[in-house]
Amino acid sequence: MSPPPHVLDIQVAPDGTATLPPLTPEDAARSRDRFRVHHARHQRRRWYLLWLLVGPGILAMLGENDGPSMISYATSGATYGIGFFLPFIVVTFAMAVVCQEMSMRVGAVTHRGYGQLVLERFGRLWGWFSAGDLILTNLVTLIAEFVAIRVGLAYFHMGAGIAALLGVTLIVFTLSGGRYWRWERIVLGMAIFNGLFLAAALLVKPHWGSVGHALATFSPFPGGSFNTLLLLIASTIGATVTPWMIFFQQSASADKGLTPRDLRHGRYDTIAGGVLAALFGCGALIAGAALAAHGGSNIQGLAGAGFPAALSRVSGHAVGVLFALGLIEAGAVAVLTISASTGYAVGECIGAPHSLNSSARGAVLFYAANIGAALIAAAIILIPGVPLLSIALNANVLATVLLPVALVFMIMLANDRDLMGAWVNGRWLNRVAVAIVAFISVCGAAYAIDSFLQVVHVI
Amino acid sequence: MTEQELIHYLESDQLVAERSVPVPRARLSRRASAGLWALRVFVVLVSAMVVYTFVWQLGH
Numbered sequence: 001m002s003p004p005p006h007v008l009d010i011q012v013a014p015d016g017t018a019t020l021p022p023l024t025p026e027d028a029a030r031s032r033d034r035f036r037v038h039h040a041r042h043q044r045r046r047w048y049l050l051w052l053l054v055g056p057g058i059l060a061m062l063g064e065n066d067g068p069s070m071i072s073y074a075t076s077g078a079t080y081g082i083g084f085f086l087p088f089i090v091v092t093f094a095m096a097v098v099c100q101e102m103s104m105r106v107g108a109v110t111h112r113g114y115g116q117l118v119l120e121r122f123g124r125l126w127g128w129f130s131a132g133d134l135i136l137t138n139l140v141t142l143i144a145e146f147v148a149i150r151v152g153l154a155y156f157h158m159g160a161g162i163a164a165l166l167g168v169t170l171i172v173f174t175l176s177g178g179r180y181w182r183w184e185r186i187v188l189g190m191a192i193f194n195g196l197f198l199a200a201a202l203l204v205k206p207h208w209g210s211v212g213h214a215l216a217t218f219s220p221f222p223g224g225s226f227n228t229l230l231l232l233i234a235s236t237i238g239a240t241v242t243p244w245m246i247f248f249q250q251s252a253s254a255d256k257g258l259t260p261r262d263l264r265h266g267r268y269d270t271i272a273g274g275v276l277a278a279l280f281g282c283g284a285l286i287a288g289a290a291l292a293a294h295g296g297s298n299i300q301g302l303a304g305a306g307f308p309a310a311l312s313r314v315s316g317h318a319v320g321v322l323f324a325l326g327l328i329e330a331g332a333v334a335v336l337t338i339s340a341s342t343g344y345a346v347g348e349c350i351g352a353p354h355s356l357n358s359s360a361r362g363a364v365l366f367y368a369a370n371i372g373a374a375l376i377a378a379a380i381i382l383i384p385g386v387p388l389l390s391i392a393l394n395a396n397v398l399a400t401v402l403l404p405v406a407l408v409f410m411i412m413l414a415n416d417r418d419l420m421g422a423w424v425n426g427r428w429l430n431r432v433a434v435a436i437v438a439f440i441s442v443c444g445a446a447y448a449i450d451s452f453l454q455v456v457h458v459i
Numbered sequence: 460m461t462e463q464e465l466i467h468y469l470e471s472d473q474l475v476a477e478r479s480v481p482v483p484r485a486r487l488s489r490r491a492s493a494g495l496w497a498l499r500v501f502v503v504l505v506s507a508m509v510v511y512t513f514v515w516q517l518g519h
Contacts, residue, residue, distance in 0.1 A: 022476050023474070026475050027469065027475055028462045028465065028466070030469060031462070031465040032465055034468040034469055035460070035465055035468045037468075038468050110472075111470070111472050111473045112482070120482045120484070121482060122485060122487070129499065133502075257473060351479070353475075355475075387516075387517060390513070398506065398510070401506050402506060404501075404502060408498060416485065418482075419482065445505050448506075448508040448512070451509070452508035452511060455515045
């Protein structure tokens with residue numbers, strides 16, 4: 001067995017005895033995980049080391065391939081077919097990888113969450129503004145996640161009550177272990193089933209020449225209503241880069257115990273998540289595109305989100321089943337990750353314990369925020385007549401609109417030499433990151449302003 | 460292996476006791492502060508438009 005790295009500052013008392021800093025159960029749990037990482041690295045067990053270190057990146061990316069995102073991709077496909085939006089999804093996930101890499105790096109180097117760092121570095125006002133943004137968008141998004149679970153279950157003739165119960169039960173079950181590692185592995189195991197959307201895409205037998213042409217040329221460019229196009233562009237961006245992902249990956253990287261030595265594996269994790277999410281997201285769009293020639297832009301049923309039933313009629317029962325199961329999975333995984341990010345944000349901003357390595361008794365507020373946010377969202381979907389598709393799409397748009405603030409603070413933190421030392425952003429990364437913020441701001445604002453002006457009858 | 464032995468596998472600033480010590484406040488230039496406020500006002504205005512539009516759509 002290799003010796004420990006002995007990186008702790010051992011306090012030496014005047015009488016010569018060595019004393020360790022005060023330890024908590026959270027420290028003990030995290031040190032067990034770091035023990036395994038240390039020995040895997042020392043024994044050059046590369047694949048095992050990768051297995052130990054992946055998690056936050058894949059979960060952030062596949063967590064964002066959530067119910068509203070998949071409905072948004074399918075809506076784009078059903079409305080415009082395979083064309084502009086297919087490569088656009090790939091581009092947005094490339095943007096997500098850039099943003100999430102910064103998030104992972106800041107978490108691994110500082111061992112602190114995003115909310116805590118913004119609050120401490122830029123003051124309470126900015127910290128609470130960021131957390132407030134997050135809590136608002138998370139609540140709306142969580143409602144949309146329960147909507148997705150409900151839409152999926154409706155295909156199997158199950159009601160909203162079962163959707164609400166399933167989501168809340170999953171949260172309580174995954175949190176019950178009091179260990180980050182256990183929570184992460186359960187959610188990773190569930191997230192694999194995001195691949196059901198890819199299976200659905202294969203079963204609709206797309207024309208692969210059209211797929212290749214769209215990826216290479218971004219065409220055909222969508223026509224029709226300019227406002228609908230802006231809505232789908234904004235919601236597609238909101239489906240791939242969101243404030244909760246930034247909070248989540250930084251906090252989860254710190255909670256997992258990543259250190260600067262793990263940055264390379266953290267990047268593998270983030271890139272793998274981005275590639276898988278782009279692949280599965282494109283699958284949802286291709287599956288949705290099967291409806292383009294069958295009135296897909298007017299999908300009705302369950303307040304406008306009846307994709308599984310529509311796909312079943314057009315492409316066969318198996319596609320409908322896969323899409324419905326995919327929506328249940330997408331909603332369920334996102335309920336878990338988004339609730340966790342809410343818990344992290346609340347705990348970090350209030351200064352209360354906030355770790356999945358703490359017991360519920362040791363981090364009451366963290367667990368309460370985690371479960372409470374989901375309970376509120378679950379209660380809302382039980383209200384009859386709620387416009388499900390509209391909530392799902394607008395949740396993504398709201399996330400897009402609020403994203404620039406989160407990204408600007410992330411760029412500032414990743415450039416903070418006092419915090420990051422040698423691991424600050426490079427010049428090219430900063431240029432790319434600033435371009436991403438500008439692009440997202442313009443897209444979000446364009447839809448918001450155009451829609452608002454139409455509503456108040458100015459245009 | 461005891462907890463006291465395992466704890467050596469953590470970096471010192473990974474300990475809960477260390478993480479709860481606040482990092483010092485950053486000194487922002489006036490330009491940076493103004494830029495952040497401008498961004499905040501922009502985001503609040505645009506968010507209000509999205510929420511208003513969404514509520515209007517619900518009513519129609």
